[in-house]
Amino acid sequence: MRLPWQWLLTITSVASLSQAHASSWNMPVGVTDTSRNIFGLHMTIFWVCVVIGVIVFGVMFYSLFRYRHSKGAKAARFHEHTSVEVLWTAIPILILVGMAVPATATLKNMYDASEADLDIMITGQQWRWRYEYLGEDIAYTSNLSTTREQIRGESERDEHYLLDVDEPLVLPINRKVRFLMTSDDVIHSWWVPELAVKQDTIPGFINENWVQINEPGIYRGQCAELCGVNHGFMPIVVHAMEEAEFETWLEERKEAAEQEAMGVDREWAIEELMARGEEVYQSICSSCHQGEGQGAPPAFPALAGNEQLINELDWHLDRVINGVSGAAMPAFRNTLNPVEIAAVVTYTRNAWGNETGDTVQPATVAERIAQ
Amino acid sequence: MWSVVKSVLAALLGVQNDRQRQQDFSNGKPVAFIITAVVVTMMFVLLLAGIAIYAAG
Known part of the structure; x- marks a missing residue:
């Protein structure tokens, strides 16, 4: 059996361990005043709960032990005790209000997005x-x-x-x-x-x-x-x-x-468009249409070897600019600029065996978007 | 009248002694309790709203 001091040692070592792991177990303190306030509230309320828990369970377990049946304890038979009841109703009210005041102040501050720089x-x-x-x-x-x-x-x-x-x-x-x-x-x-x-x-x-x-x-x-x-x-x-x-x-x-923006007005060479298009494709399009344009049918159609894409430039451009309503394909008119759209359309029309030889100029795309 | 208000306030807190409860049930009229309770609840709501407005202002 463990002696009291051994228990104490166990408890302190667990406590220091939790201290060391606090950052991975607990919420982060953060790097803004708001995040620090939230963390402070969280810890304050946590310790209030710990103290309440220790008192309530302490009284309960002490009473269970001290007044146990085997020692001849007899249950008290009284109906009510108004002052004790008022007390144990009033104390939680005060604790809750006490926690609500700083919490509300923090919340109010969090919602005040006015006067931003x-x-x-x-x-x-x-x-x-x-x-x-x-x-x-x-x-x-x-x-x-x-x-x-x-x-x-x-x-x-x-x-x-x-x-x-x-x-x-x-x-x-x-x-x-x-x-x-x-x-x-x-x-x-x-x-x-x-x-x-x-x-x-x-x-x-x-x-x-x-x-x-x-x-x-x-x-x-x-x-x-x-x-x-x-x-x-x-x-x-x-x-x-x-x-x-x-x-x-x-x-x-x-x-x-x-x-x-200046790039929109000039004529782009196919090599430039291809290079730029590949960057755009890999960062924006490849999550659905996959790295080699193979797609993931039926949700995300293949672009490599896509007959309609190869034959209908206008249709292709429209899909990218305006998206497909009711499908996962979004409209990129506001997300990508004309240079990026021209580049990625040129790229997809000339990569992975789609050898159309087409180039789409940024100016054309800008015109289409303006329509 | 005062005893009705006292009983309603006790109900709001959730604590009442048995003597008062017996008295309310033998002498009181339900309508008096209901009206008082509605008024007290409204006052409580107004009090909270007042605190909120003061805190926000």
Whole structure:
């Protein structure tokens, strides 16, 4: 049998173990004031519950033991005790109100998205996120960048398996950033635990949320609302930067966007379109139509050797620009720019044995979109 | 009248002593309790709404 001090040792070692594992068992403290408040509330309420549990169960087990039948204890026979009853009703009320006050204050603060320094539109799409820096002319999609080989188990899975993207959401620290969140298709949920943001994105609705990050770093999250076959393949990566670094990034992005806009007017060579098209195809299209255009019928038709695609350029362009209503194929008119659409259409018309020799110019696509 | 209010408040808290309960059941009229209870509940709702408005304002 263990002696009391041995029990104590066991308990303290378990406690220190839980301390060491606290970060993996508990919710994260996070990197915003809001997330810290939430964590603080969580721990306060947890300890209130622990104290209540110890007192209630302590009294119960002590009474069971002290007044047990074998020692000749007799049950008391009284009907009521108003003052004790009032007391044990009033104490929980006070505890609940005591917990509600800081919880409400935190909640109120969480909902106050006013007076933000930067507005970002977050749009959920099957199965990627689109970020639009409102008033800055910057918009891009963020796609899973974990390789197909890793997903299939053909190569070793890295540390950020299914939690890596091609283009993270870039945010400045120490500034209030407001998110306007919606969806193009089904309900998604934008969830980054370290930022204490978990907000549904609903088609036809705009939800608000906000963050003010205190520490630069990379914060990862996932879609938290089952949204279809690739729900697990649309992670979120937030790159929080120092403010000066963010400004530089913003300028670079703006310049790149301008260059891209200029690219619409010029004539592109087939090699350029093919190279660009392959990038776009691999990041956007291949999750459904597969890496070699072989598709996954019947939901996702093959593009390689597709007779209609090869013979009807106009039909092909229309599918990409306007999507297919009632099917999984989304409209890319607002997601991809004319250069990207022209490139990916040219690519799919000339890759994997689809040797049409067609090139589609960005200007043509821009015209089609404008119609 | 006061004893009806007291009994309604006791019911709101969920605690009542047996003596008062026996008295209510032998002397009281149900209508008086129902009306008082409706009024007290409305006052309670208004009180909570007031606190919420004050806290939000």
